[in-house]
Amino acid sequence: MGTLAKGDIAHIEFDVWVVGPGEQRTLHDTTHADVAKAADKYEEKKSYAPVPVVVGHDRIPKGLDEALVGASVGDEKEVTIPPGKGAGERDPKLVRLYPMREFLKKDIEPEPGLGVHMDGRHGVIMAVTAGRVRVDFNNPLAGRTLQYKVKVTGRAETPEEKARGILEMDYGLGDQFKVFAKEGGEADVFLPDVCKTDERWFVSKFRVVADLREFAGISKVRFVEEYEKKEEKKAEAKDEPAETVKAEAKPAAEATKPKPARRAKGKATPKKAERTEEELPPQEEKSPEEL
DSSP states (O other): OOBOOTTOEEEEEEEEEEEOGGGOEEEEEESOHHHHHHTTOOOTTSOOSOEEEETTSSSSOHHHHHHHTTOBTTOEEEEEEOGGGTTOOOOGGGEEEEEHHHHHTTTOOOOTTOEEEETTEEEEEEEEETTEEEEEOSOTTTTOEEEEEEEEEEEOOSHHHHHHHHHHHHTSOGGGOEEEEETTTEEEEEOOGGGGTOHHHHHHHHHHHHHHHHHSOOSEEEEEOOOOOOOOTTHHHHTSOHHHHHHHHHHHHHTTSOHHHHHHHHTTOOHHHHHHHHHSOOGGGOOTTTO
């Protein structure tokens, strides 16, 4: 399979720690459930599995990019990444003060550590004092040294594999898309049902198209939505055997007997009265004139 080169789509497992004062490490992210549980960082809804990355295109920290170029599938590496090759240095200009009323207008009760969106940017509240709120728009890892333990688990080879990797990177749910590559650099991508109503997909698909062209060699892509008519539950009753229908109809017929007959049954009428009643001619045999 060779070594990884710029533009390849690789699948990696990793653990990344933030190095603090005194070389104390804090787990920031991981693809391993057992590591997350040991650090009390486990999330029920998160998928712990290898992730796809584009090598050498600044989609991941520069220090990790450099470590992956030239690596082979199965290689494991431990890399220490300084701020300059990680999330960058902290920029004091990205820390701003806002009046409390700006948050109250949005029904937000500001408190330190709360993530907020202000002026089209995502930030974290640092402090709340004297009617003012300090928000930090720096990357949470800015100015921090990172330590990675990474393993290359695979590399996308075919257009279909590359397309699924790109879909996972740019949108998620890569395994739910059906990809069919054709000759001439064309491909059909069948969308899962969730994409039909997900606004996030409407935005993500433009980046997906750009990445398919650049990294998967697909010049023309068709996104296909399928709508299949589902059978109604009522149709199932028509398939039942005739005997079953008759058996169910019998109790219904008994339920429609005249009320006098039900009362007579419960009063323990003498046997003689019963015989006299039996001797009476059936009502249906009377002609209209006799009535």
